[in-house]
Amino acid sequence: MAAPIQPVRGMNDILPADAPYWARLEAEAGRLLGEYGFRQIRIPVLERTELFSRGIGEATDIVEKEMYTFLDRNNEQMTMRPEATAGIVRAGLSNGLLHNQQQKLWCVGPMFRYEKPQKGRYRQFHQISAEAIGFADAEFDAELIVLSARLWQALGIRSVRLELNSLGAAAARADYKHALVEYFSRHADRLDEDSTRRLGRNPLRILDSKNPSMRDIVERAPVLREFLDTESIDHFTTVQNCLADAGIPFVLNPRLVRGLDYYSRTVFEWVTDQLGSQGAISGGGRYDGLVSELGGRETPAVGWALGMERVVELMRADGVALTEPAPDVCLVAVGNAARRRGFALAESLRQAVPGLVIVLGQPSAGFKAQLKRADRSGARLALILGDDEVASGRIGLKDLRGPGGQESLTEPELVVRLRKAKQPLE
Numbered sequence: 001m002a003a004p005i006q007p008v009r010g011m012n013d014i015l016p017a018d019a020p021y022w023a024r025l026e027a028e029a030g031r032l033l034g035e036y037g038f039r040q041i042r043i044p045v046l047e048r049t050e051l052f053s054r055g056i057g058e059a060t061d062i063v064e065k066e067m068y069t070f071l072d073r074n075n076e077q078m079t080m081r082p083e084a085t086a087g088i089v090r091a092g093l094s095n096g097l098l099h100n101q102q103q104k105l106w107c108v109g110p111m112f113r114y115e116k117p118q119k120g121r122y123r124q125f126h127q128i129s130a131e132a133i134g135f136a137d138a139e140f141d142a143e144l145i146v147l148s149a150r151l152w153q154a155l156g157i158r159s160v161r162l163e164l165n166s167l168g169a170a171a172a173r174a175d176y177k178h179a180l181v182e183y184f185s186r187h188a189d190r191l192d193e194d195s196t197r198r199l200g201r202n203p204l205r206i207l208d209s210k211n212p213s214m215r216d217i218v219e220r221a222p223v224l225r226e227f228l229d230t231e232s233i234d235h236f237t238t239v240q241n242c243l244a245d246a247g248i249p250f251v252l253n254p255r256l257v258r259g260l261d262y263y264s265r266t267v268f269e270w271v272t273d274q275l276g277s278q279g280a281i282s283g284g285g286r287y288d289g290l291v292s293e294l295g296g297r298e299t300p301a302v303g304w305a306l307g308m309e310r311v312v313e314l315m316r317a318d319g320v321a322l323t324e325p326a327p328d329v330c331l332v333a334v335g336n337a338a339r340r341r342g343f344a345l346a347e348s349l350r351q352a353v354p355g356l357v358i359v360l361g362q363p364s365a366g367f368k369a370q371l372k373r374a375d376r377s378g379a380r381l382a383l384i385l386g387d388d389e390v391a392s393g394r395i396g397l398k399d400l401r402g403p404g405g406q407e408s409l410t411e412p413e414l415v416v417r418l419r420k421a422k423q424p425l426e
């Protein structure tokens, strides 16, 4: 026997037992996004590396060390997308969707980051992303946040809180970066290796440091709030008012900066304590500079992405119980004539009874083995066909979960019975 092929580290198989959670998440998200006017877009997994180095920022963890980048057969540098925003904006520009137009777009799919795999952190993971491009007003920042709050509610997720911050406009952030560099340079001896590297390239990210030995200098660092420009303050106030009016509690977190370079003004994250150290289930913010960075006109935009693995995990942790549907009917057909009749019957029942799940047992096996298989399939009913049934034109119906015994029905009677069983309870 050949040795089994090993799966790739950090890349998961999503098994059938998990499928109902994924399906529920996609269905609820799609429904809600639609209700807020978002339309679905599907974009490639592979893009030119330049899209992400420009779009996400050279000095970010993602671009510096996490991208799956390779030369294709034509020696062009390609990257497996680490997030969707840059690709959605690129698609908008490539297809002329952003020319004097506003677009509310969403997409779902796998993302790739070469991170250290651990619980909740994988190298292939999935996101649902929503982007409102061409929208400057604070109501749209708030709307995206409210939409996600309603999604958690629809999914049965309770243990989650909203953290909120404003990064201000570009000029204010530049002043702030200056102040941070000055402050952290004064404490250079206390910085760990990562932070020392970030000091020159992306000082805001030092605030993100989880290193306990740096906690006190991070806590005493200058806060961005004191640098904010008036328009950004007004914008942020409107966001907060909208959230308050919608009854959505939030915590202001002045150290929330997020890993990507392109954010400005509002940034937010939905965080849980249920999943250990990887507690962010979703995050986003305003990125007014990205469209022009990628070659379009100055265009305001705001968006978020949620991590589907973490959301599914949190649904489970919050006690949401979903099971795979069992078949309704398993066919037990014994003998050549019955096998032939059974195969055709299953097909005609699938057509006649919408939603009916009917499976074949093991046509080549004997009666006992087939009945056992029908029982193990989890089906509620077995249809039984043997020489007698073929001769009489009737079909045996056995309730596998009932007291025993068997009825004998014609095909039209069976169709009526199965349709009734499939009808939703009034």
Ligand code: AMP
Pocket: 083, 113, 115, 120, 121, 122, 123, 124, 125, 126, 127, 259, 280, 281, 282, 283, 284, 305, 306, 307, 308, 309, 310
């Ligand atoms: P980001 O694009 O980094 O803002 O991430 C948005 C969301 O995607 C996060 O809140 C996480 O829920 C999820 N996420 C990010 N990176 C990973 C990863 N490596 N594995 C699983 N989920 C992730």
